[in-house]
Amino acid sequence: MTTELPEITRPTTGDVVDLILEDHRAFETLLRELRNDQNDRAALRGQLSALLVAHGEAEESHVYPELRRKDAIDEHEAEHGEEEHREIYEALLPLLEATDLYDEDASHALHELSETLLHHLDEEERDILNPARSDVADADRARLGEAWATRRNELLDDGCGSLEQVRSLLAG
Numbered sequence: 001m002t003t004e005l006p007e008i009t010r011p012t013t014g015d016v017v018d019l020i021l022e023d024h025r026a027f028e029t030l031l032r033e034l035r036n037d038q039n040d041r042a043a044l045r046g047q048l049s050a051l052l053v054a055h056g057e058a059e060e061s062h063v064y065p066e067l068r069r070k071d072a073i074d075e076h077e078a079e080h081g082e083e084e085h086r087e088i089y090e091a092l093l094p095l096l097e098a099t100d101l102y103d104e105d106a107s108h109a110l111h112e113l114s115e116t117l118l119h120h121l122d123e124e125e126r127d128i129l130n131p132a133r134s135d136v137a138d139a140d141r142a143r144l145g146e147a148w149a150t151r152r153n154e155l156l157d158d159g160c161g162s163l164e165q166v167r168s169l170l171a172g
């Protein structure tokens with residue numbers, strides 16, 4: 001297997017909307033590469049799981065609360081985003097537990113994760129990132145971008161996204 005793993009970049013500054021969108025495109029790439037059964041699915045699963053946890057936890061701690069304070073999104077939108085993160089972790093779990101990533105069960109788990117994750121990217125881009133663009137000043141989006149990226153990179157450096165961690169995020 002000669003998968004070329006997508007590069008997970010570590011930007012430290014930027015507009016929070018652009019930075020989040022870059023990861024969303026990386027999620028789509030990782031899902032596409034995971035569908036190909038010629039690829040090293042274990043390595044791709046590791047990348048996807050780590051990036052999902054780092055990206056989503058940093059959104060919850062540094063982006064959603066600040067967009068709420070600035071009235072760009074309401075409480076319902078913030079809570080709905082967090083609920084969808086939880087649904088993504090639930091869909092990720094069977095894939096993390098799978099010992100054979102090339103059987104029918106794994107294929108089904110991959111499909112479920114793909115549906116759940118793509119649904120969230122669509123909703124977040126329409127209902128959260130659009131108002132962040134229109135209702136938050138450039139300087140605030142830059143400040144938020146730095147805060148989000150710092151947290152995301154810290155989590156990646158800590159080796160986030162293990163089966164144990166996703167289980168504990170779901171239990172919490």
Ligand SMILES: [Fe+2]
Nearest residue numbers: 020055059124
């Ligand atoms: Fe996101």
Ligand SMILES: [Fe+2]
Nearest residue numbers: 056059081124
């Ligand atoms: Fe999200």
